[in-house]
Amino acid sequence: MSPVHGFLLLLLFLKFMPLLLAAGDHGRCPPSFPCGYLGNLTFPFTITGRHHCGFLSIRNCSDDNPHKPKFIQVQANGGWVQVVNIHQLLSSPTTRLTTFQFRDEHFYDLLQNRSCEAFTNNYTLPLKSRFATFRLSYSTSLFLCNKTLHVTTINVSKYNGCPGYDIYHNHIMTDEDVSRSSLTACKKILLPIKDVPDANDPFTFLTGDVTVMLTLTDQCSDCYYRKGGQCQLDSREQFSCANSYEETRKKMWKVATASTMAAAVLVVLMVLVCCFRTKIFYPLLWKENxxxxxxxxxxxxxxxxxxxxxxxxxxxxxxxxxxxxxxxxxxxxxxxxxxxxxxxxxxxxxxxxxxxxxxxxxxxxxxxxxxxxxxxxxxxxxxxxxxxxxxxxFMPNGSLDKFIYEDKNASKNVHQLDWKILNDIAIGIARGLEYLYRGCNTRILHFDIKPHNILLDEDFCPKISDFGLSKVCPRKESMVSIFDARGTAGYIAPEVFSRNFGVVSHKSDVYSYGMMILEMVGRRKNIKTKVDRPSEIYFPHWIYSRLESNSELGLENVRNESEDEMVRKMTIVGLWCIQTHPATRPTISKVVEMLESKVELLEIPPKPFLSDPSTSPVNLSGETL
The missing domain is CATH 3.30.200.20 (Phosphorylase Kinase; domain 1)
Known part of the structure; x- marks a missing residue:
């Protein structure tokens, strides 16, 4: 090997050494792996036999039959449960939202056989791990009351098919409502559901296909995302961040130090040569990015x-x-x-x-x-x-989110907007989206409509911003092809996440817009990651129940009939926009028309699904704006 070739190899080694040091153990584990009907999965899931790449092993992933049931190991050396589906979304460089659904065979059989044994105790998840916590995504409280007890409460459904006790439930009932009733004398249990209870019979809305949200512990999250290591237990059963950047760096630093010292003389000689022959070496050593x-x-x-x-x-x-x-x-x-x-x-x-x-x-x-x-x-x-x-x-009033979310730490200078301004903001955003679909030479799909991306000028005129995830398509196209789920958790339309719900089109932005409008109405996030009661998890269902029963909406700062009409109108439009199937949602032009019409002319939409129904894809190719 000539001195020139040796110098080139040395410089390449020094140039790429930081990447090698930062590789950690992720380099030996695939970024994702296929698993039949579950799709491509990533950490913390792994296949059996590759335990260092994750802590939730899945069986039958590599089976030739892609429809063969898959099973997840509920704990180390423990039993297995059948997995129905898994959803993973990287919402930030250090956060992955993971939910999955598994079948609890025992609880499923109890429900199928209509056995009152299903109501005996709180449902306990069989999942255990030292590296993550698991909680029910969808659940409700039932009250088991002795048949001799005279329950004094209103709007509570009753089921009397179990011997010895009656079952009462109301999904939107608060703890304060319970304390004012005789339900305090009853046994309260928490059970998984597949939809918001709207019937007296609990066997129709309870489910053995349990949906779970997984949250990594702080230790494991820091180890995997920041240090590039793997969450493991050492010989003393204590947490260990194996093969992290720091550990890999120590091993490679010894090799790098020896190599650098051995090549020091060669570096000096070659640098002198380069000084005289820059025009020859420069294009070889430094390629354009x-x-x-x-x-x-x-x-x-x-x-x-x-x-x-x-x-x-x-x-x-x-x-x-x-x-x-x-x-x-x-x-x-x-x-x-x-x-x-x-x-x-x-x-x-x-x-x-x-x-x-x-x-x-x-x-x-x-x-x-x-x-x-x-x-x-x-x-x-x-x-x-x-x-x-x-x-x-420059937008003097910043983004919309600081005016609609309750924040005890917010500046005193940030005031809540009245309903007239919020209604005008809703119409302005809709007109902006209508322009993106109809007013440009090409259609622009935004894919990240949310309060943080709506900026307000000095007169609170809204401006749609942050087009980093947008997609430009010819005007003649009404649907687009994308190969990754893009957007922010809580605002992503079902068809963007799974093509089973239909094709991706401008209706995907309509869904995000609807979620945002409902947050403006409720002045809170639609989906909270940490809540005290299951009834607080999904605001659209809470407001829908009020709207459907023509009850008082119970929202703050609604001072007169005119404001009440604005709020109801925004609520109805928002609920239309978040329908599961794209074909059921209105176009954004129709949204503008609805917001500018009278509330009595608007029809209340079907109830949005809490969990995704299994349906066939919807063809929107003939739909126009």
């Missing part, structure tokens, strides 16, 4: 853009060296700045980019095609070597 070239080529293909391009030095100057920080997100940070003409701007500095810069390109290309009062204006961008930034018009 392929991602950089891809983005540059796409920008050239788009032709002249309406937005200005700034250098990194110009961005640094307009932000006064990044002095005034407005916020922080998974993508990077946002700073306040000023252009040459003195106008205020918001500068988003991107530190995380997906794939080959897809999010950055989506943001620049998508917003450059738009011009609407309810779409954020992109005034410029920076793509300077490794530096990427987006320059937007």
């Amino acid at each position: 392929p991602t950089h070239r891809v983005i540059e080529d796409i920008l050239k293909e788009q032709g002249p853009l309406t937005t200005a391009r700034f250098s990194y030095l110009e961005v640094k100057k307009m932000t006064n060296s990044f002095r005034n920080k407005l916020g922080q997100g998974g993508f990077g940070s946002v700073y306040k700045g000023k252009l040459h003409d003195g106008s205020d701007v918001a500068v988003k500095i991107l530190t995380v980019s997906k794939g080959n810069g897809e999010e950055f390109i989506n943001e620049v290309v998508s917003i450059s095609r738009t011009s609407h009062v309810n779409i954020i204006r992109l005034l410029g961008f920076c793509f300077d070597n490794t530096h990427r930034a987006l320059i937007y018009e």
Whole structure:
């Protein structure tokens, strides 16, 4: 080997050594694996025989019959239960939302045989792990009352088919409601359900196909996501983060130190040679970043853009060296700045980019095609070597989420918006989405509509922002193809997560919009990860029950009949938008029409499903906006 070749190999080793040190044990475990009807699965699931890659082993994944039942090991060296389905969604670089459904054969048989033994005690999950906690996703409380007890309460369903006691239930009943009734003298049990109880017979809504939410412990989450290790127990049954970055780094550092010292003399000699022959060696040693070239080529293909391009030095100057920080997100940070003409701007500095810069390109290309009062204006961008930034018009009132969610730690300057303003914001967002689908030369699907991505100007006029997950498609197309679930947990339409519910189209944004409108109405998140009572988990069902029974909505700050009509109208529209099947949801143009009509002209939609029904895909190819 010549000295030149030796020098090239040494530099390549030094250049890629940090990547080798950071590889950890993940490199020996596949990022995902196929498992028949369960789809592609990732940590913490693993196949039998590969226990170092996860702590929930699944049997029959590699069976030639993809429909053969799969079984998950409920605990180390323990029994197995049949898995019905598994959903995993990476909602941030350090958080994966995992829910799965398994069949409890004993409880399932009790329900099938209509045995009152099913109501004996609280349901106890058979799942155990030192690395995660498990809780029921969908459950309800039943009250077992002695038949001699005279129950004094209202709106409570009764089942008297069990000897010795009657069963009472009301899914939306609060602890305060219970304390005011004679149910306090009864035995309270918590059991899994497949839908919100709407019948007297508990055998119709209880289920043996139990849906569970999995949450990693802080130790295991830190080990896997931050340190790149595997969650294991050592010989003393204590937690151990095996094969972590730190452990791998120690092993490789000895090798790296010896190699570096042995090559030190060669480095000095080769550097001297390079000084005289830079024009020969430079293109061999330092290749252009392929991602950089891809983005540059796409920008050239788009032709002249309406937005200005700034250098990194110009961005640094307009932000006064990044002095005034407005916020922080998974993508990077946002700073306040000023252009040459003195106008205020918001500068988003991107530190995380997906794939080959897809999010950055989506943001620049998508917003450059738009011009609407309810779409954020992109005034410029920076793509300077490794530096990427987006320059937007400045929104003094920030994002919508800080005005609708209850936050005890929020600034006293943040006030709740009245219903007239919230109604106008809802209409403005709908008009912005209508423009994206009808007003542009191409259709733009946003895929991440949520309160955090709605910005408000000084007059609380809403602007749709953050087009990083958007997809541009020709106007003649009414449905699109995507190969990954994109969006934020709680706002993702069922068809984006699973094609069994229909094809992905503009109706997917309508679903996210509906979830957001219901959060504006309830001034709370629709799905809470930590709640005191099961009845608090799903707000759309709570508000639907009130609406269907024509009861008082029980919402705060509704001061008069006019505001009550606005709230009811927003609620009805939101419930239409979150229908499970895309074909049942209104188009966004219809949403605008409904919001501007009278509430008495609106029909109450079917009740949204709490859990996904098994249905065939819906064809929307003939549907138009």
